[in-house]
Amino acid sequence: MSNIAFNRLQRECKEVVTNSEISETGIMIEILNENLTEIKGHIRGPPDTPYAGGMFDLDIKIPDQYPFSPPNVKFSTKIWHPNVSSQTGVICLDILKDQWAASLTLRTVLLSIQALMCTPEPKDPQDAVVAKQYMEKPAVFKATAEYWTTKFAKGAVKNAGYQALVDKLKDMGVREEEAVSVLSCNNWDINRSTVYIFS
Amino acid sequence: MDDEDMSCTSGDDYAGYGDEDYYNEADVDAADDVAVTPTHSEEADYECLSVNQVERVFIDGVNSLVSRISINEKFARILLQANHWDVDKIARLVRNDRNDFLRKCHIDAKPEPKRKLSSTQSVLAKGYCSVCAMDGYTELPHLTCGHCFCEHCWKSHVESRLSEGVASRIECMESECEVYAPSEFVLSIIKNSPVIKLKYERFLLRDMVNSHPHLKFCVGNECPVIIRSTEVKPKRVTCMQCHTSFCVKCGADYHAPTSCETIKQWMTKCADDSETANYISAHTKDCPQCHSCIEKAGGCNHIQCTRCRHHFCWMCFGDWKSHGSEYYECSRYKENPSVAAEANHVKARRALEKYLHYFERFENHSKSLKMEEELRDKIRKKIDDKVNEHNGTWIDWQYLHKSVSLLTKCRYTLQYTYPFAYFLSATPRKNLFEYQQAQLEKEVEELAWAVERADGTARGALEAHMHRAEHKRQTLLHDFFF
Incomplete structure (x- = not known):
C-alpha cells in the first residue's frame, strides 16, 4: 500500500472514531489489521425503515490504488434490500463503482450506504427478487426486511407468523438460513417453498 | 521519417505495390488489360498520415472552431472530441445554450476560476489536500472548477486512470x-515522468483519432500510420508503409460486396460457439424423463439414460418396456406423429446445414487463395525461365502474371459473396444475386483452370477468360455493392 493510502486511512479512521459518529449518525469503523487493508464497518439501521434497531456489519477491503480506486465494501450481516445481494451481501452503489472520486472517504461511503438503506433504488437492483417484491408487494417486503433485521442484525421486531413458517421448514431438516431465504424469495408461501427446496 | 514522404493518395504510383500483395491492387490494373471500365472504384479516396501530420489535422480543427466561437483552445479540443469534430454542430449548440452545453461536455469555463474548498477541507488548515489528508502544501494545482489537490495526488490519479486506459x-x-x-494540465502534472507521459500521449492520440470520423489507425501490426478518408462506403484502403489492406469503415479485411455489419455478424458466427448450440440441437436429444442431454454414440436405438436410468427408444421417445414386441412401429410413417419435439431438431439441423453450406464455400475459396499464392510463384519462375531461354521478353509474358492477379482478385470477391448470401432473405433480389454469384463462380473456375495450364500458347483464350471473369465481378459489385 502506498504512503498516501496509509496516511489517509489513519486520518479517516481517526475522523470516524473521534467524531463519536456512532451516537450521532450511527456509523463506526473497526480496524482489523495493522496495515489497514481490512476494516470492519458498522451501520446502525436508520429509524423509520425496516432496518431500524438493527446493527449491520460490513467488510471493507482497501485496494492498493486507494484512494484512486474505490474500497471494496459488502455487507457481512445478511440484509433484505433491493440493492444488496441477499446471498452475498454485494452492494450496488454508484460511488463504489464508476462514480468513485478520490476525495470521497470511508465516512462518506458509509453514510451513502446508510442513505441507500433509507431510500432503495429498485430500478437499479442488485437482487432482482427483492426488488420485484419491493415494487409489487411493499407490505411483504417491509415485513420480510424487518424479519431479517431481527434474525440477523439483532433487531427487536418479532414476527411470530414468519417464525412459525421457518420452524416448519426447519422441522423438515432445512437449515435455518436457507429456510428464511427460500421463504422470503417465495413471498412466504410455504407450499411453493417446499416444492422449491425438495424438487 | 520525412512527413511528406508518407503522404500519398491512392492514385499515385500505386501499381508498384500491387505485386507484393494480390488484393491490394488498384482496379486500374485489370482495367488496362480487360476492356471493362469500372464505373466505380473499389478503392477509397484516402491519405496516409504520420502522427505529426495528424496533429496538424487536430490543430486545424481547433483553429476552425476557435474562429467560429469564443473559447479557449484547451477546451476546444475537449469539445471537438466529444462531438465528432463537427464544428457546425458545436457552434449551433453553443449559441443555443452555452453553459448547459459546456457542462454536458465536462467543461467548466467560468471566466475566473475561484478556489473552492473541497468538501472536507473547510475546517482544516490552508494548504491541505483532502486526498492524501496532508497539509502544508505551497501549491495545490486545480482545474477550472477550482478543486485543489496536491501535485503528488494529481499524478497518482492520472496514473491510476491511465492504468484503466482512460486518457x-x-x-x-x-x-x-x-x-x-x-x-x-495533465502534461504539466506528469512533466517529470517520461514513461507516463509517453503512455498518456499514446492513449490521448488513440482517443482523438477514434473520435474523428475521417481518421482511422492502420490495422497493420504496430503500424503508426493513420488513414484519413471521407469515404462513406466500405471501400478498400492500403497502407503505404506496411501495405496492409483493409476496409476503410470497419478495419476488417476488405469484404465487398458484403456490408460491414453483415461481415461482423458472419465473423462472430464463425468464431463464437453459437454453432456448438446448433450442433447440440442437431445431434442430441433430451431424455423424455429427466430431460438431460444425450448424444447417441453407438448404433443401438435402445437408450438408457445414465442419469435417471430410464430406458427409451431413440426414434420415438417411447418407453422401451412397451416397445419390446412392437418395435417396428417406429419405422412406420405416421401422418400425425406424436413426436412433436422432433420438429425442433429438424429445424436446428436445417439451420446448421444452411450455415455449413455457406461456410464450406467461404472457407474453400480462402484455401484456394492461399494455394494460388504458390501458383503466382510458379508463374514468376516460368516467366524467368522463358526469358532466360530467349523465348520472348519479360514484358511479353507479363499477361501471365496479370492473369493470376486477376484470378485472385475475382476469387477474393467471390469468397465474400458467401457471407452476403447467407444473411440475404429469400427475395427475388436473392435469386438475382445467386444467379450472378453462380456466373462468377463458373468464370473463376474456368479462369483458374486456364491459368494453371497456361503454357504461353493461348494468350487470346486466356485473356478472353480474364475479360469474362472481371466483367462478371464488376457486374455483381455494381448491382450489389456500389
Missing part, C-alpha cells in the same frame, strides 16, 4: 465534479 476523460478528483482535465 482524454480524466475527471477532477472531487466527488460529483465531472470536469475533464485538459491535456495541457
Whole structure:
C-alpha cells in the first residue's frame, strides 16, 4: 500500500472514531489489521425503515490504488434490500463503482450506504427478487426486511407468523438460513417453498 | 521519417505495390488489360498520415472552431472530441445554450476560476489536500472548477486512470465534479515522468483519432500510420508503409460486396460457439424423463439414460418396456406423429446445414487463395525461365502474371459473396444475386483452370477468360455493392 493510502486511512479512521459518529449518525469503523487493508464497518439501521434497531456489519477491503480506486465494501450481516445481494451481501452503489472520486472517504461511503438503506433504488437492483417484491408487494417486503433485521442484525421486531413458517421448514431438516431465504424469495408461501427446496 | 514522404493518395504510383500483395491492387490494373471500365472504384479516396501530420489535422480543427466561437483552445479540443469534430454542430449548440452545453461536455469555463474548498477541507488548515489528508502544501494545482489537490495526488490519479486506459476523460478528483482535465494540465502534472507521459500521449492520440470520423489507425501490426478518408462506403484502403489492406469503415479485411455489419455478424458466427448450440440441437436429444442431454454414440436405438436410468427408444421417445414386441412401429410413417419435439431438431439441423453450406464455400475459396499464392510463384519462375531461354521478353509474358492477379482478385470477391448470401432473405433480389454469384463462380473456375495450364500458347483464350471473369465481378459489385 502506498504512503498516501496509509496516511489517509489513519486520518479517516481517526475522523470516524473521534467524531463519536456512532451516537450521532450511527456509523463506526473497526480496524482489523495493522496495515489497514481490512476494516470492519458498522451501520446502525436508520429509524423509520425496516432496518431500524438493527446493527449491520460490513467488510471493507482497501485496494492498493486507494484512494484512486474505490474500497471494496459488502455487507457481512445478511440484509433484505433491493440493492444488496441477499446471498452475498454485494452492494450496488454508484460511488463504489464508476462514480468513485478520490476525495470521497470511508465516512462518506458509509453514510451513502446508510442513505441507500433509507431510500432503495429498485430500478437499479442488485437482487432482482427483492426488488420485484419491493415494487409489487411493499407490505411483504417491509415485513420480510424487518424479519431479517431481527434474525440477523439483532433487531427487536418479532414476527411470530414468519417464525412459525421457518420452524416448519426447519422441522423438515432445512437449515435455518436457507429456510428464511427460500421463504422470503417465495413471498412466504410455504407450499411453493417446499416444492422449491425438495424438487 | 520525412512527413511528406508518407503522404500519398491512392492514385499515385500505386501499381508498384500491387505485386507484393494480390488484393491490394488498384482496379486500374485489370482495367488496362480487360476492356471493362469500372464505373466505380473499389478503392477509397484516402491519405496516409504520420502522427505529426495528424496533429496538424487536430490543430486545424481547433483553429476552425476557435474562429467560429469564443473559447479557449484547451477546451476546444475537449469539445471537438466529444462531438465528432463537427464544428457546425458545436457552434449551433453553443449559441443555443452555452453553459448547459459546456457542462454536458465536462467543461467548466467560468471566466475566473475561484478556489473552492473541497468538501472536507473547510475546517482544516490552508494548504491541505483532502486526498492524501496532508497539509502544508505551497501549491495545490486545480482545474477550472477550482478543486485543489496536491501535485503528488494529481499524478497518482492520472496514473491510476491511465492504468484503466482512460486518457482524454480524466475527471477532477472531487466527488460529483465531472470536469475533464485538459491535456495541457495533465502534461504539466506528469512533466517529470517520461514513461507516463509517453503512455498518456499514446492513449490521448488513440482517443482523438477514434473520435474523428475521417481518421482511422492502420490495422497493420504496430503500424503508426493513420488513414484519413471521407469515404462513406466500405471501400478498400492500403497502407503505404506496411501495405496492409483493409476496409476503410470497419478495419476488417476488405469484404465487398458484403456490408460491414453483415461481415461482423458472419465473423462472430464463425468464431463464437453459437454453432456448438446448433450442433447440440442437431445431434442430441433430451431424455423424455429427466430431460438431460444425450448424444447417441453407438448404433443401438435402445437408450438408457445414465442419469435417471430410464430406458427409451431413440426414434420415438417411447418407453422401451412397451416397445419390446412392437418395435417396428417406429419405422412406420405416421401422418400425425406424436413426436412433436422432433420438429425442433429438424429445424436446428436445417439451420446448421444452411450455415455449413455457406461456410464450406467461404472457407474453400480462402484455401484456394492461399494455394494460388504458390501458383503466382510458379508463374514468376516460368516467366524467368522463358526469358532466360530467349523465348520472348519479360514484358511479353507479363499477361501471365496479370492473369493470376486477376484470378485472385475475382476469387477474393467471390469468397465474400458467401457471407452476403447467407444473411440475404429469400427475395427475388436473392435469386438475382445467386444467379450472378453462380456466373462468377463458373468464370473463376474456368479462369483458374486456364491459368494453371497456361503454357504461353493461348494468350487470346486466356485473356478472353480474364475479360469474362472481371466483367462478371464488376457486374455483381455494381448491382450489389456500389
